[in-house]
Amino acid sequence: MPTYTAPTRDARFIINEVLDLASYNNLPGFESATPDMIDTVVNEAGKFCSEVLAPLNQVGDKEGCTRHDDGSVTTPTGFKDAFEQYRESGWGTISQPEEFGGQGMPHVLGMLIEEFVGTANQAFAMYPGLTGGAVAAILAKGSDEQKEKYLHKMIANEWLGTMNLTEPHCGTDLGMIRTKAVPQADGSFAITGTKIFISAGEHDLTENIIHLVLAKTPGAPDSSKGISLFIVPKFLVNDDGSLGDRNSLQCGSIEEKMGIHGNSTCVMNYDGATGWMVGEENKGLAAMFIMMNAARLGVGIQGYAQAEVAYQNAVAYALDRRQGRALTGPAEPEAQADPIFVHADVRRMLMDAKAYTEGMRALALWGALQVDLTHKGATDEDKKKADQIISLLTPVIKGYGTDKGFDVAVNMQQVFGGHGYIQEWGMEQYVRDSRIAMIYEGTNGVQAMDLCGRKLAQNGGAAIQTFFATVDAEIAEAKKVEAIAPFAEKLEKALGEQKAATMWFMQNAMQNPDHLGAGAHHYMHIMGIVSLGLMWLRMATVAQAKLDGGAEDKAFYEAKLATARYYGDRFLPDAGALRRKLEAGADTMMALGEEAFQTAA
Amino acid sequence: MPTYTAPTRDARFIINEVLDLASYNNLPGFESATPDMIDTVVNEAGKFCSEVLAPLNQVGDKEGCTRHDDGSVTTPTGFKDAFEQYRESGWGTISQPEEFGGQGMPHVLGMLIEEFVGTANQAFAMYPGLTGGAVAAILAKGSDEQKEKYLHKMIANEWLGTMNLTEPHCGTDLGMIRTKAVPQADGSFAITGTKIFISAGEHDLTENIIHLVLAKTPGAPDSSKGISLFIVPKFLVNDDGSLGDRNSLQCGSIEEKMGIHGNSTCVMNYDGATGWMVGEENKGLAAMFIMMNAARLGVGIQGYAQAEVAYQNAVAYALDRRQGRALTGPAEPEAQADPIFVHADVRRMLMDAKAYTEGMRALALWGALQVDLTHKGATDEDKKKADQIISLLTPVIKGYGTDKGFDVAVNMQQVFGGHGYIQEWGMEQYVRDSRIAMIYEGTNGVQAMDLCGRKLAQNGGAAIQTFFATVDAEIAEAKKVEAIAPFAEKLEKALGEQKAATMWFMQNAMQNPDHLGAGAHHYMHIMGIVSLGLMWLRMATVAQAKLDGGAEDKAFYEAKLATARYYGDRFLPDAGALRRKLEAGADTMMALGEEAFQTAA
Structure with a gap:
């Protein structure tokens, strides 16, 4: 049976030595994240994930989830117990705001625990995993009443949250959704429609599930400018926080998937379910x-x-x-x-x-x-x-x-x-x-277009210039260290490919926007290679300094240096090939019409 | 439900126009492969695969195979009927020798049919698929009596064959096998041992199954020089060709795999089963x-x-x-x-x-x-x-x-x-x-070492020189055609990367053989890219000539030209990056000892 050991040494290296989290202790929430506290959290979370969650990973895959005739869903053997332990240990509350019962620690720590949980058991991780997004949306856009009513329990993982976006005919293009939200006299909305691919849409881990649902109000624009966001709880919540009526929504079926069988990915049917709008009407996309x-x-x-x-x-x-x-x-x-x-x-x-x-x-x-x-x-x-x-x-x-x-x-x-x-x-x-x-x-093609079609151009390219300036400065610094200079030079070359690719986009995408679409995937990979290169530059720099300072854990730092060199040899060269592909543009990619793709007998 | 249409137009283009099979009609077996005959075979095989085999692909995946308590195995619904049709149509006999009931046509055709069958239903294709290898071994190394006894039925697909190599503790390194072959008074051998991952090891498609089994005779060298090959039929075959006793071998279990569920991948237990040696003792590896x-x-x-x-x-x-x-x-x-x-x-x-x-x-x-x-x-x-x-x-x-x-x-x-x-x-x-x-x-890592560690160096590199000369000559020819020259130049550049990589191996692998191991995967990919480039050069050249000649099917040829250009833009650039990785050698790859790979808590 496969096993998992949480890489706590590497995590502490990154947090304490590379990011030097202690140096931010003047900022709110960071003051409590002392190296000692970090060690404790990292080690305890690692232990829980290795010992409790990892052994359930194959169980979840084999058993999957079971939907019963009444629409209820049973999670795989052991998931409910493990979730109880997860909830009681407060692993989901680490970086949530103290105001609503969270621990208010940096996201850095919350993210690391997300890694450990997800590594041990991805299907399990997705039960509490989407709650974070739902909480973030309510925090940013919800009314005070909504925050008070839902956030305490969600952050405590007594209730879990979901994200209901996709419908059978649309996923990426959410302007096309058909789920309706009809206003009721009491200020609520009646939500009707079908959502698919809803991770953790129904399960037996918590007494309530808070669905965040995208829907359209009557007369809303027929585009992404006509989407609103609603809170639609499985059980209505009374003013005193107790649970009220069962809402008119149900898991219609569980999707049969390639993997993550331990997570119940649901078709969710809303049949005039009661919901409350989060934020403004037609501004659901931002939320x-x-x-x-x-x-x-x-x-x-x-x-x-x-x-x-x-x-x-x-x-x-x-x-x-x-x-x-x-x-x-x-x-x-x-x-x-x-x-x-x-x-x-x-x-x-x-x-x-x-x-x-x-x-x-x-x-x-x-x-x-x-x-x-x-x-x-x-x-x-x-x-x-x-x-x-x-x-x-x-x-x-x-x-x-x-x-x-x-x-x-x-x-x-x-x-x-x-x-x-x-x-x-x-x-x-x-x-x-x-x-x-x-x-x-968002498929990785959508990510690539988000990066190239939106983020690169925003504010006259200010963000990418900030990124380039950051990498440039660190390369210049690293070139002064003899042992690191060769790697820094390789990274500089790869960064040069990214800069050239960026320039090529600037010079060509206006004339034909397909040039952007044709190169977006390549660009995203170039930037991934450069970004990881920057990380290896930092890790190598810290490792070299530690060795120079006579650190005890010599083998660990030497391995970092060797791995950085390997990265320079085996990852960075791809940046050049990707740039050449990108600069080939859209012409050959878009040359053929649909007939040319259809198999001729 | 997914569907499949055999790409018969493309197949005919390659066989008739690119390979120009008709120009070989002076060779034995080729004379019957006229363009008309090819059209008929290609179209009929395509139809069978699209209409009969493809619809069973999901069925096979869902149902898998069932092993019964007596060790017998039932294939998925429809497989047996489909196999009957396959056998009756003689799709497995196309390029087998006429002497043993085959049709004696070129392998080109046999291979194409293998493609169609495998595309429609890979799990199905693997029942007759391994018989080809078993037949080839008996043809090359078997005695006349063995050929006479087994090949007619195997080529007719009345019996199917298997290849029994892997054991629980060894796959790549077959010198380690433990299966024993003890000589009997009648010249046969008693085979005892366990083989795993045996594709089509047991099934209900044919009345007999001819297992080819690697085993060691008593006192054989404890290496790959001590392996012998045996024919071990499920049912012994009487001299008149009728079936005799059930042999002492059984499917112990069916492996639960990631895919190809429709094929019964078996653990095979040989318990003093009667077998006959194929070829010479201890020369099984060659067979x-x-x-x-x-x-x-x-x-x-x-x-x-x-x-x-x-x-x-x-x-x-x-x-x-x-x-x-x-x-x-x-x-x-x-x-x-x-x-x-x-x-x-x-x-x-x-x-x-x-x-x-x-x-x-x-x-x-x-x-x-x-x-x-x-x-x-x-x-x-x-x-x-x-x-x-x-x-x-x-x-x-x-x-x-x-x-x-x-x-x-x-x-x-x-x-x-x-x-x-x-x-x-x-x-x-x-x-x-x-x-x-x-x-x-053989994993793809083994393939890479076969290419770089064995094939490149054989006979002083004669084979790779032949390959380079072939590509060089075709590039030189293509550069004379204005429309093709730009692609030919890109291919020339990629070929240059391969030549340089070859040279680097020659200059460095002697000093440290790990340089070869470290670059083998990269080299195999460079050569794949160049080889496909050569194919696109040929296809583009033919397409251009057809268009120049006023061919009717203009869209088809134009698509070939556009796809060649795309290949030049998007595939060929990787050759350079791969060469850079290869030339980085083994030093950073092999720098770290096992402790550096073990997760430190």
């Missing part, structure tokens, strides 16, 4: 984006989370399984064969995984810090810069992170040879589970 | 490689076969599903949204799939022609050249073909957005089914 951005970062984490656990198990297998001999001569002559760990091609896949997961962890946690600084930064300038960085990074973390995370999961399965294809070993589940992250919360 | 090479080409086809059917269904979905608007303005203003086909990122994925599948089809069929010419070439020089080319191309077709084929299947699933993750649509099955092709018959 939805608040949910969505939180969810997108969460999905980005899922990308490397599945890669991480697949990697850990591939390492164990590579050290255990013996086939053939090292090309350089038998590594263990007394044994009948060497562990496959000695083979360069196996090592290639493991190093790729290591360079990616550690780099992505640093990127996601740096991103989470920007989320914190957007609200809590010491100066307006700090807040603005943080907002620019995270708005650019969100589609990169989600899109590049999950594309590459899936690739890594596939490679880790490959390390197992034929056994990787057999269910019992668990590797194929990681591949199936991680596949969804490239799709939901 | 095994004959089976294996045939099987590897078959697996290479599977790589693009699943991509092809996934592509066809993605095209249909992209034309049907409406979300958003073209960046260049509404394509269908009267509708609420445009088909997603208008979006450049969707088109990117479709064009990638088109360029890959059509290129791979050409490469596989060109490869099949080399298999024919190896035996039937007009001169010894022709035979030698063909042998060199196919020996190089086999790992490339298998390794690059299935790596990229899986990527394409994943992309085609991506076109469906969330619906791609739902089982009902069938796209996730293509991803699961195609995943195995990167693993079996």
